[in-house]
Amino acid sequence: MPTLGVNIDHIATIRQARRTVEPDPVAAAVLAELGGADGITVHLREDRRHIQDRDVRLLRQTVRTHLNLECAPTSEMVAIALDIKPDYVTLVPEKREEVTTEGGLDVASSIDRIGEIVTSLQNALIPVSLFIDAEKAQIEAAATMKAKFIELHTGCYAEAKDEASREKELAALAKGCEIAIAAGIRVNAGHGLTYWNVYPVACLEGMEELNIGHTIISRAALVGMERAVREMKQAIRGARD
Numbered sequence: 001m002p003t004l005g006v007n008i009d010h011i012a013t014i015r016q017a018r019r020t021v022e023p024d025p026v027a028a029a030v031l032a033e034l035g036g037a038d039g040i041t042v043h044l045r046e047d048r049r050h051i052q053d054r055d056v057r058l059l060r061q062t063v064r065t066h067l068n069l070e071c072a073p074t075s076e077m078v079a080i081a082l083d084i085k086p087d088y089v090t091l092v093p094e095k096r097e098e099v100t101t102e103g104g105l106d107v108a109s110s111i112d113r114i115g116e117i118v119t120s121l122q123n124a125l126i127p128v129s130l131f132i133d134a135e136k137a138q139i140e141a142a143a144t145m146k147a148k149f150i151e152l153h154t155g156c157y158a159e160a161k162d163e164a165s166r167e168k169e170l171a172a173l174a175k176g177c178e179i180a181i182a183a184g185i186r187v188n189a190g191h192g193l194t195y196w197n198v199y200p201v202a203c204l205e206g207m208e209e210l211n212i213g214h215t216i217i218s219r220a221a222l223v224g225m226e227r228a229v230r231e232m233k234q235a236i237r238g239a240r241d
């Protein structure tokens with residue numbers, strides 16, 4: 001079974017909605033690890049819409065499992081990664097106006113530019129994962145760059161509208177795993193996975209780690225609601241510890 005990397009971006013989304021100090025993603029990472037997370041993932045976006053530089057620096061010191069820093073392949077982000085030294089870096093595409101990551105990184109069209117970034121990070125002993133679609137040309141480009149990992153983008157699978165399309169997307173992910181593993185690349189996957197659609201992806205041969213965020217943070221907000229209200233009632237009564 002694959003391991004679970006918990007993406008805590010959207011704890012920071014809630015904090016940034018008020019530009020305050022709570023909820024703290026660093027505290028969320030500790031709780032995620034207590035719950036069994038095998039790794040912590042954060043996406044430091046260029047527009048800093050959720051995770052902040054301070055979060056990544058503190059997480060580097062506090063995460064006890066492994067820290068996966070997702071970032072765009074830009075010189076600013078490479079400099080941050082080289083300074084902070086996460087356990088691995090996942091290069092992802094980024095558009096300022098998008099609501100969430102749309103599609104995988106097109107590494108096949110930028111072998112020289114992205115290959116240089118992969119080499120500089122891996123020379124600094126930071127393994128690189130490339131967040132790509134499960135397409136042969138993209139996987140072969142990742143192999144050319146000698147990236148240690150790929151992360152297969154599961155968004156199309158997650159958004160499939162009917163069973164036939166979901167099966168087609170799952171088959172593409174399975175084929176992607178097969179091609180990558182044959183090329184000596186380790187395989188992770190993520191984006192849009194939920195409690196309801198995760199199992200078939202978890203069963204794919206050779207899948208190492210699933211990075212999951214939004215659905216876990218959403219569920220955490222709901223399963224914690226009753227207790228949070230009870231604690232506020234106690235606080236109003238002056239009875240909170």
Ligand SMILES: CC(=O)[C@@H](O)[C@H](O)COP(=O)(O)O
Nearest residue numbers: 009043070092099100101191
């Ligand atoms: C690359 C990826 O799938 C995650 O980083 C995801 O995008 C979560 O962050 P956002 O919600 O900011 O897109």
Ligand SMILES: NCC(=O)COP(=O)(O)O
Nearest residue numbers: 007190191192211213214
């Ligand atoms: N790389 C995918 C990720 O970290 C989490 O994506 P999501 O579960 O928030 O869609």
